[in-house]
Amino acid sequence: MTSDAERRLQQRGVSIQDEPDVIGGVTVEPVDGAVAELPPYLDRQDELAAGDVRGQGAMALVVSPEGIVLHLRDDKSWIPHPGCWSLFGGAVEDGENPDQTIVRELWEELHLTASEYRPLWRVVDAEGDGRLLTVFEVVTSMLPADMVLTEGQGLRAFSRDEALRQRLAPFCRRVLDRYPGCSGIR
Incomplete structure (x- = not known):
């Protein structure tokens, strides 16, 4: 059976094999519907809120040689965090796990092949669509x-401090507050 994500990628001409998936030239091994190691x-508020979530998503904190790359979300009232700078990513679709989602979303949104990535945290987007x-x-x-x-109004690289001065999606601000990895870039 083909998942919604696989059908959407096949329509865009992205190569999909039965096992493992190949998305944007990256092999993504299925992991029984979950990240290999969660x-x-x-923080504690996310752990407490995780029981009431309305689905899952995967987001990427993209670090380039120029800094943390964020995108300016469209200014549409029906999307979470309109007109805010945010991380890249989206909803986990049927048949996917977060690892597969992040590879697919980065290919769809940036044509970026995510060959090196690691999970940092789980956070509830309480002010947005309520996803974990x-x-x-x-x-x-x-x-x-x-x-x-391919989505949003623009993208830009920031130092961590520059990013924290922007109008950010609340979950993105919380992530960047805790992320020490780029304080010295630029």
């Missing part, structure tokens, strides 16, 4: 100017 919750998000760190040598943005 990362910790960002698995946040991944994705380190790439690709510069933002070479990324192909």
Whole structure:
């Protein structure tokens, strides 16, 4: 049976094999519907809220040689966090786990092949659509100017401090508050 995610990728001409999946040239091994090792919750409030979530998502904290790459979300009232800077990613679709979702979403949103990524935290997007998000760190040598943005109003690389001065999606702000990895970039 073909999942919704597989059908959508096949329609876009992305190669899909039965096992393992190949998305944007990256082999993604199925992991029984879950991340191989679940990362910790960002903090206690996320752990407590996780029982009342409305689905799952996967988000990428993309780190390029120029800094943390964020995208400016569309200013549409029906989407979570309109007009805010945020991480890249989206909903876990039927038949996917968060690892597969982050690879698919980065290919769809940036044409970025996520070959090096690691789960950081799980966080509930309480102010958005209520999903339990698995946040991944994705380190790439690709510069933002070479990324192909397909969703949102724009993308830009920031130092961590610069990013924290922007209008951010609340979950994104909480993640960047805790993320020490890029404080020295730029």
